[in-house]
Amino acid sequence: MSNQITITLPDSSTISVEKGKTVYDAVGVISKGLQKAAVCAEVDGKLTDLSAVLEKNVKLKVLTFDTPQGRDVYWHSASHLMAQAIRRVFPGAKFAIGPSIDTGFYYDVDIEKNLVPEDLEKIEAEMRKISGEDLEITREEISKADAIKRFKDKGEIYKVEMLEEMDADTVSLYHQGEFYDLCRGPHLRRTSDIRAFKLVSVAGAYWRGDEKNKMLQRVYGVAFPSDKELKKHIELIEEAKKRDHRKLGRELDLFSFSNDVGAGLPLWHPNGAVLRFIIDKFETNEHLKRGYRLFGVPHIARSTLYEISGHLGFYTENMYSPIQIDGQDYYLKPMNCPSQIQIFNSSMKSYRDLPYRAFEMGTVYRYERSGVLHGLTRVRGFTQDDAHIFCREDQIVDEIQEVLDFTLYMLEVFGFSEKNIYLSTRPEKAVGTDANWEIATAALKSALEKNNIAYTIDPGEGVFYGPKIDVKIKDAIGREWQCSTIQVDFNLPERFDISYVGSDGQKHRPIMIHRALLGSLERFIGILIEHYSGKFPVWLAPVQVMLLSVSEDEAAAVESLKSKLMADEIRAESDIRGESIGYKVRDAITKKIPYIAVIGKKEIEEGTVSFRKRGENKPQSMKLDEFKGMIHEAVQKRTVF
RNA sequence: GCUGGCGUAGCUCAACCGGUAGAGCAGCUGAUUUGUAAUCAGCAUGUUGGGGGUUCAAGUCCUCUCGCCAGCUCCA
Numbered sequence: 001m002s003n004q005i006t007i008t009l010p011d012s013s014t015i016s017v018e019k020g021k022t023v024y025d026a027v028g029v030i031s032k033g034l035q036k037a038a039v040c041a042e043v044d045g046k047l048t049d050l051s052a053v054l055e056k057n058v059k060l061k062v063l064t065f066d067t068p069q070g071r072d073v074y075w076h077s078a079s080h081l082m083a084q085a086i087r088r089v090f091p092g093a094k095f096a097i098g099p100s101i102d103t104g105f106y107y108d109v110d111i112e113k114n115l116v117p118e119d120l121e122k123i124e125a126e127m128r129k130i131s132g133e134d135l136e137i138t139r140e141e142i143s144k145a146d147a148i149k150r151f152k153d154k155g156e157i158y159k160v161e162m163l164e165e166m167d168a169d170t171v172s173l174y175h176q177g178e179f180y181d182l183c184r185g186p187h188l189r190r191t192s193d194i195r196a197f198k199l200v201s202v203a204g205a206y207w208r209g210d211e212k213n214k215m216l217q218r219v220y221g222v223a224f225p226s227d228k229e230l231k232k233h234i235e236l237i238e239e240a241k242k243r244d245h246r247k248l249g250r251e252l253d254l255f256s257f258s259n260d261v262g263a264g265l266p267l268w269h270p271n272g273a274v275l276r277f278i279i280d281k282f283e284t285n286e287h288l289k290r291g292y293r294l295f296g297v298p299h300i301a302r303s304t305l306y307e308i309s310g311h312l313g314f315y316t317e318n319m320y321s322p323i324q325i326d327g328q329d330y331y332l333k334p335m336n337c338p339s340q341i342q343i344f345n346s347s348m349k350s351y352r353d354l355p356y357r358a359f360e361m362g363t364v365y366r367y368e369r370s371g372v373l374h375g376l377t378r379v380r381g382f383t384q385d386d387a388h389i390f391c392r393e394d395q396i397v398d399e400i401q402e403v404l405d406f407t408l409y410m411l412e413v414f415g416f417s418e419k420n421i422y423l424s425t426r427p428e429k430a431v432g433t434d435a436n437w438e439i440a441t442a443a444l445k446s447a448l449e450k451n452n453i454a455y456t457i458d459p460g461e462g463v464f465y466g467p468k469i470d471v472k473i474k475d476a477i478g479r480e481w482q483c484s485t486i487q488v489d490f491n492l493p494e495r496f497d498i499s500y501v502g503s504d505g506q507k508h509r510p511i512m513i514h515r516a517l518l519g520s521l522e523r524f525i526g527i528l529i530e531h532y533s534g535k536f537p538v539w540l541a542p543v544q545v546m547l548l549s550v551s552e553d554e555a556a557a558v559e560s561l562k563s564k565l566m567a568d569e570i571r572a573e574s575d576i577r578g579e580s581i582g583y584k585v586r587d588a589i590t591k592k593i594p595y596i597a598v599i600g601k602k603e604i605e606e607g608t609v610s611f612r613k614r615g616e617n618k619p620q621s622m623k624l625d626e627f628k629g630m631i632h633e634a635v636q637k638r639t640v641f
Numbered sequence: 642g643c644u645g646g647c648g649u650a651g652c653u654c655a656a657c658c659g660g661u662a663g664a665g666c667a668g669c670u671g672a673u674u675u676g677u678a679a680u681c682a683g684c685a686u687g688u689u690g691g692g693g694g695u696u697c698a699a700g701u702c703c704u705c706u707c708g709c710c711a712g713c714u715c716c717a
Contacts, residue, residue: 007708114644201712203644203712204643205644211642215644259708262707262708263708318715342656371643371712371713371715372715511695524717551674551676579679580676581676582677583678585676600675
């Protein structure tokens with residue numbers, strides 16, 4: 001029949017529907033379940049509303065909430081639902097933008113009143129009502145001029161501003177009940193399709209992200225097709241809260257901040273400091289194994305150094321004011337490279353010395369705006385596992401490949417198996433010739449490709465002196481963190497006029513590779529705390545064994561056992577307080593110590609250790625040597641439990 | 642830095658409309674000498690982040706400042 005059209009599905013199968021039916025109708029032909037789950041569709045590769053009318057033979061792909069696009073549309077519709085509710089509760093509200101984001105959606109609104117949590121509840125209640133009203137969501141296409149007029153009449157100054165900058169002739173509006181909004185779409189079919197949602201928070205956000213503009217109120221929310229999924233999402237947020245390194249840092253006595261020392265300057269307590277030491281020792285050793293040499297430089301340097309390096313030009317906003325010493329200006333070092341170059345430069349280098357790999361756990365100080373400081377992950381003084389590789393141009397690719405390999409190994413060791421890799425290219429504010437940028441970017445690319453590593457290009461995100469590869473890791477609850485960075489630099493060798501003598505007896509300029517594997521030790525430890533939620537694997541646990549005496553009679557034996565374990569490089573602590581054994585066990589459990597050992601008369605007589613492993617509540621017993629062997633093995637194998 | 646919220650004992654939190662601070666845990670002391678997630682009793686907790694102001698009187702109101710939290714912007 002001529003008024004039938006053929007719809008081709010992704011698996012190449014076809015269905016036939018009457019011409020003029022909607023996408024939604026067509027999906028219903030495939031399956032009722034899919035029809036219910038459908039959010040939007042791709043029709044001939046174009047994202048489309050389910051309510052769109054089908055006029056000809058097309059290719060159709062149905063998108064549900066489980067797809068990134070489906071989720072996007074779902075959340076975007078939820079933001080419209082929220083906007084409608086806000087308009088009903090606060091009739092004077094003006095709307096700016098309301099997109100979906102990775103974790104839900106938001107809408108920037110301009111309201112006189114400062115929104116408080118009770119207002120969010122009111123809005124949420126109104127959203128529930130509108131969802132219950134089951135309003136149809138419809139698309140309307142009108143000319144840009146008409147749209148401007150309509151939004152102008154409503155006083156929607158932000159929409160008007162956006163419209164005026166669009167170069168399209170026609171724009172689309174989406175209606176639901178009395179509310180409509182400028183939107184590209186697509187959207188869900190009905191307001192009742194948005195079932196489970198929660199408004200999460202409200203915060204300030206500048207119109208168009210520019211500090212010079214008016215601060216609007218950004219209301220955040222999330223939405224899901226079912227209450228179950230919403231609940232799961234809320235649980236994830238609670239889980240993240242439980243793992244918060246700032247909270248665990250205090251509870252496990254790892255670090256703190258002091259008002260008098262200053263913001264963003266962490267203080268390491270014994271438990272945290274030993275964690276730092278373990279990482280430092282392990283990592284330094286790994287560098288030595290790979291042919292790196294150790295460097296060490298002071299925390300301040302004269303202004304001349306940073307004039308030469310260019311930091312005083314390109315990096316001043318991140319540097320602290322100078323310190324006057326004998327009439328000279330000295331700066332806290334914001335980066336290690338300029339000082340390290342002095343060491344490279346202190347003697348003549350031959351081509352045989354290259355690649356020359358220099359490593360240092362280098363502490364740097366950077367000015368961060370007060371609002372961005374955050375626990376250990378964003379601080380003003382931090383230690384980088386920083387290295388600089390001086391090499392010839394023909395060595396770059398090999399060196400980067402090796403560094404990549406090293407990076408992935410290190411991250412793996414610390415329990416991060418999932419990674420995403422990014423290649424950042426030339427930013428607007430940059431130094432160096434186009435040719436050098438080209439060579440450097442190509443080298444990074446080639447190293448990635450030779451190692452068969454999938455990566456994403458991050459345009460314009462490179463450092464001012466060169467392009468870089470960033471490695472972002474995923475933690476135990478799926479959050480992404482940036483740690484490692486590998487950067488190629490032609491600029492500093494030039495500025496410091498460094499050279500090596502080639503086989504031809506002539507001076508040549510080396511290239512520098514800057515790289516940090518874990519990034520900042522402070523931030524990395526913050527991430528580690530959250531990743532393991534404080535339950536560090538034995539090799540990292542600040543306290544590996546807690547020894548408890550059953551009664552005061554065993555106090556001396558416990559202390560001597562502690563000394564024996566410590567002499568064997570096992571980090572042990574003892575609790576010989578006159579408290580009940582249950583009390584002391586509980587205390588040790590809350591400290592997340594991997595092994596809790598109880599020493600009573602029986603153990604002393606038999607020379608055994610009765611202990612419980614973290615996560616297990618049945619104690620087991622073994623001979624002291626066996627116990628030590630077990631811990632050493634857990635350390636060596638970096639067992640996680 | 643900006644917007645908003647906040648700052649009370651080591652920690653978590655309380656104190657009506659202004660009437661100069663109180664609980665639990667931790668700590669200390671004593672008793673108990675305990676066998677695997679909290680033994681009992683007692684004691685003491687503080688320039689209410691700091692400075693200034695209003696007031697007869699300020700944890701509470703105003704102001705400056707420091708810090709914290711969420712977000713914006715920026716980043717290891």
